[in-house]
Each structure stands twice: as structure tokens, then as C-alpha cells.
Amino acid sequence: xxxxxxxxxCGPCAVCKRFFTFDVDRVPSSHGEPICxxxxxxxxRRKRSLGMPEWHPLPGAxxxxxxxxxxxxxxxPRDMIAHPIVIPAEGAPAIRMPANGADFTLEELHAVCGGxxxxxxxxxxxxxxxxxxxxxxxxxxxxxxxxxATRLAGQPILGTVLLCxxxxxx
Ligand SMILES: [Zn+2]
Numbered sequence: 001x002x003x004x005x006x007x008x009x010c011g012p013c014a015v016c017k018r019f020f021t022f023d024v025d026r027v028p029s030s031h032g033e034p035i036c037x038x039x040x041x042x043x044x045r046r047k048r049s050l051g052m053p054e055w056h057p058l059p060g061a062x063x064x065x066x067x068x069x070x071x072x073x074x075x076x077p078r079d080m081i082a083h084p085i086v087i088p089a090e091g092a093p094a095i096r097m098p099a100n101g102a103d104f105t106l107e108e109l110h111a112v113c114g115g116x117x118x119x120x121x122x123x124x125x126x127x128x129x130x131x132x133x134x135x136x137x138x139x140x141x142x143x144x145x146x147x148x149a150t151r152l153a154g155q156p157i158l159g160t161v162l163l164c165x166x167x168x169x170x
Contacts, residue, residue, distance in 0.1 A: 003011065004094060006015060006023055006060070006063055006092055007023060007024040007025055007148060007151075008021060008022075008023070008024070008052070008063075008152070008163070008167070009022050009023070009024040009027070009034065009065075009152070010022070010081055010122065010124070010130065010152060010163065011033075011034060011124040012028040012033075012124065012126055013033075013034060013035055013036035013039055014029065014031070014033035014035050014039075015030070015033060015035055015036070015039040015042075016036060016038065016039050018038075019035060019081050019124075019125050019126075019129050019130070020034075020036045020037075020081060020082075020083065021062075021063075021064045021081055021082075021083075021163070022036075022062055022063075022093040023058075023060050023061055023062070023063050025058075025141050026057065026058040026059070026060050026061040027057065028040055028055060028057045028059045028061065033044060036062075037061075037062045038096060038115070038140065040055065040057060042054060044117070050169075055071055057112075059104065064082065064083050064085055064095060070092050081129060081130045082140055082161075082165070083095040083096070083097070083163060083165070084096050084098070084104070084162055084163065084164045084168050085110055085127070085162070085163040085164075086161075086162055086163075087146060087148050087149050087160070087161050087162075087163055088146070088160045088161065089143065089144040089145065089146040089147075089149075089158070089159055090137040093148070093163075095104065095109045096112065096162065098168055099167065101169070102168075102170060103168050103169060103170050104164070104168055104170070106160075108126060109133050112133070112160060112162050113133060113134060113135040113159060113160055113161065113162065114135055114141075114143075114159060115135050115136070115141065116135065116137055117133050117134065117135060117136055118133075118134060118168070119131040119132065119133055119134070120132040120133075120134050120153050120155070120157065122153060122163075123150050123152065123153060123154035127166070128166055129166055130163060130165045130166055131164055131166060131169065132149055132152060132153055132157065132161050132162070132163055133161060133162040133164050134149070134156065134157055134158070134159065134161045135160070135161075137140075137158040138157070138159045139158065140159030141158075141159070141168060142157065143158040143159030143160075144158065145157075145158060145159055146158060146159060146160070148167065149161040149163075
């Protein structure tokens, strides 16, 4: 489920420290730090074995996983920033895979961002894991502020961006 107002976050899991993407308003958290789907499933297995009530995240907590209902999903490490995600300045983000399934061409990245591109580091994520691909001329083109991308980068970002796992970039 990807809601119109979905606020994407990405950062390390409170438990396993792997980086993953989540809906900021819906992800379960421990002391304000998000918990990934894999760790939540492990917690719930333990609770179940102890006869304790399980912990149900809000639907859509993990909108960019394959199973996106926020319930128990894959238990392999796949909710680590798994998909490239187009984040428009306004409106809902969406998964965008490269045409060849492996990596983006420069032309594809130009098309997503509407012009020449540059990469920007994420505030909480190593550049070896993921980067933001942004329009290099956002100021000159007077593109609108992208609030989600601005929060992810920790600096003002303009226009449509691609939140991109490093392995999808050449
Ligand atoms: Zn985890």
C-alpha cells in the first residue's frame, strides 16, 4: 500500500542496523528508531512462542517491500533498501525499475529527473548502499522543493528524485 501522503524514511533498523525504507508515520519503532520487517517478524516469533500478543504494525509500514501489507513478510534480508523509488516533489512515490532490470542508463535517469543529473548523499545511509539522483539544475529551472528528499538528504533538494540503491547505478 502506498498512500498519497506516504512519507518515506530510510535509515538503520534499531535492532539489526541494516538500512531499509519505511513509511515514517507507520513503521514500528523502539525508542524512536524504526524496526525492519525482518526483525519485527523475529520479535513476533518469540512473542508467539511465549504466548504473548504479537506486535502488529500499521498497514503500509513497509510500502516498498514485496509484501506491502505491513504484516509478517520475508525473513531474509530483503527489506534493505530493495527498490529504486521515484519521489516526486508532490504526490505519491513509486517503485521504478531500470528497463534492463539491472542498472539505469544515463538517459533513464535524465528522464526521471527532467534534465541533467547529479547524485547526493543521504543523511543516514552510506553512499555504498544508496544515493539520491537529483536534477543538477533544480535552482536554475526553479523546480519545487521536494520535502521528502530534503529530509532524506538533510539539505534542500528540488524537483523529482530517484532514491536509488547503489547497485542499480553504473
Ligand atoms: Zn532489523
